[in-house]
Amino acid sequence: MLTTIIYRSHFCDNVPYKALEEMVTAANDKNSQAGVTGILLFNGTHFFQLLEGPQESVTTIYRHICEDERHYNVVELLRDYSPSRRFGKSGMEIFDLREHDRDEVLQVVLDKGTSKYQLIYDDRALQFFRTFVEAREKENYFEIPADDSWDFVSDGNVVQLQDLSLTSTADCSFAFQPTIDPLAQEVVSLEALLRTVQGEGPQAYFASFSADEVYRADIQSKKVAFAMAAALNLGEQTLTVNLQPMTLVKVPGAVNFLLSEIEANGLVNRHGFNRHPGVI
Structure with missing residues (x-):
């Protein structure tokens, strides 16, 4: 091509x-x-x-x-x-x-x-x-300074890990990557990136599942993502998660599952989902 x-x-x-x-x-x-x-x-x-x-x-x-x-x-x-x-x-x-x-x-x-x-x-x-x-x-054009000119200064807010008992038995983990607004010079959100328990990427995690199982594994993994986010005590920080294409279509009740897990972990659904079937 x-x-x-x-x-x-x-x-x-x-x-x-x-x-x-x-x-x-x-x-x-x-x-x-x-x-x-x-x-x-x-x-x-x-x-x-x-x-x-x-x-x-x-x-x-x-x-x-x-x-x-x-x-x-x-x-x-x-x-x-x-x-x-x-x-x-x-x-x-x-x-x-x-x-x-x-x-x-x-x-x-x-x-x-x-x-x-x-x-x-x-x-x-x-x-x-x-x-x-x-x-x-x-x-x-907004010219972002070269990477060697950036200085990251702590705001003094230390994140304390809370209970991670759920993730100790989970078959996956997550890395939390900051998204930075260079104009505001601050972290505006954290993106939850799927990992295996050994730290490998999504491709390695999904490799053990059949084509049909991938979608259910994808949606179930977000239970771990929300639990880890809650344990990290992110406060008012925005959290984003990624889903495979068609996961919300292939898995019945996927939206309700996500909303329930968001609520169960004390997080707030600000933008992305509602409980009306077919509407995201």
């Missing part, structure tokens, strides 16, 4: 431009072997890249890109499928927008495309290209 990913990121100021050229040369070799093509734009501050190719290859390369320390604030703008490539012969050369006239640069970029028909009309990717090239919406 031909997959397209478009992202924008912020160039680290301490990286010399020469290093970028070397990076692109190395990336071209790997991308060529993986059947991945695209185009990389640079405006002196931000990168804007389109990757296209086989789904597994594009996903793997994009994951490595996200881990690269030469840029930060990686924002995925589009992930989609396409019947043909937009930039099938362009490789990953750095296209520096500063070297071209503002009124002509968009057309210069489009001229590098190998699918002119799609690029002329209302192609979704083209809309992102136009916005980036013409520097529109730039005032709305």
